Amino acid sequence: MNDMSRRIWWQVYPLGFCGAPVRPQSDDERRMVPRLDRLINWLDYMKGMGCDGLLLGPIFDSDTHGYDTTDFYKIDSRLGDDETFDRLVAACHERDIALMLDGVFNHVGRDFPEFQCELGQAQSELNDGKPVGHNDEDMFSFFKAEDGTLDYAKFEGHAILPAFNHDAPGVADLVTDVMVHWMRRGVDAWRLDAATTVPTTFWAKVLPRVRGEISDAWFMGEAIHGDYPQFVHDSTIDTVTQYELWKAIWSSLKDGNFFELDWCLKRHDAFLETFTPQTFIGNHDVTRIASQIEDEEKLALANVILFTVGGTPSVYYGDERAWKGDKTEGVGGDDIVRPQYPQRPEDLAEDGAWMYRLTGELAAIRSARPWMTDATSEPVLLENRHYIYDVTARDGSAGIRVDMDLDKTPHADIYDKGNASTGTGKLLLHVEHHAA
Secondary structure, X not given: OOHHHHOOEEEEOHHHHOOOOOOOOOOHHHOOOOOOHHHHOOHHHHHHOOOOEEEEOOOEEEOOOOOOEEEEEEEOOOOOOHHHHHHHHHHHHHOOOEEEEEEOOOEOOOOOHHHHHHHHHHHHHHHOOOOOOXXXXXXXXXXXXXXXXXXXXXXXXXXXXXXXXXXXXXXXXXXXXXHHHHHHOOOOEEEEOOHHHOOHHHHHHHHHHHHHHOOOXXXXXXXXXXXXXXXXXXXXXXXXEOHHHHHHHHHHHHHOOHHHXXXXXXXXXXXXXXXXXXXXXXXXXXXXXXXHHOOXXXXXXXXXXXXXXXXXXXXXXXXXXXXXXXXXXXXXXXXXXXXXXXXXXXXXXXXXXXXXXXXHHHHHHHHOOHHHHHOEEEEEEXXXXXXXXXXXXXXXXXXXXXXXXXXXXXXXXXXXXXXXXXXXXXXXXXXXOOOO
């Protein structure tokens, strides 16, 4: 099993975290500012809550929010430059923190040079009355719209996000080279944005080439819907985001229906037979868990579930402080869940410190039991508002028991079962948060 799958990740959206202008309106707002240095101030903070992997959102040159890339080989000037990046890599590795970057390889921004070049050529062909159509050699796909104007393939219909033509050899060459380039610069793993919107044949072509250069390369694909195991098999990706479990965690706690969670954990165990899912209760694309659940006593139990079931867990920055934020649609709808952090941890308000401490306690339990990464869970007692489940190592050599009860003050007890097949064992942690 790759070491990356055993790590606990802290996910950060750099442009927001570092206070960069997300939709810059002037050259001054695009000038080079080494804002990535701010992250170095937080590495000991993340280690303090048990995280040993830093998962960064987009850091490459882009038009606005980072997912509209204009240069895969250049650090966004709003975040710094190559030297800034090198300082962050060195600081991470000094602390045994793995670094994962966000690879946005489904689409680019409109100012991406190759897109602008092909756009000009296609427009000339259209103006000259020549046919405009799909060409497997072109990196982008253009066509004549019904109104006679030139159009092109886009990500989810967004005009600012031209989609790559993944049949083009040049796209595979580019993506391979980009990933190898940054891994040679110190990157340990890649998150592949919108991975399931890219043909699995593309990943199956590119990822082995990267592994041929970087033998321990590790890839996490964003997968919201679909057949997770089949996608992992066909694409050769190592893992995908477990959105099914994310939904079941907050929904079962909010509604007082542990049957939903139990059903999902059965599917989760089936996934674990073929790959180790990436688990989470929050990320940069969803309403915060504290806003979904609201009840802080139940919110504490969401963290308990995340850290006690099999998988590769990540904590989204702000969730470890129980911050709230409702994602909305439209321009700027993500801003509230991608906030700025202060310059240093000591500048944080004390609000939410209880969740930071709890996260550290749960991470310590997990880090002391590396077998939990691919452990299976089995219900012992299942009721709407009371759920007990055992989590057991694949070889049966160790286990824990989790007892969650939503009645009165919601609480959970975590026991170390050791090698015992019956009984509860030693109490490791009692979780009961009394909201102010």
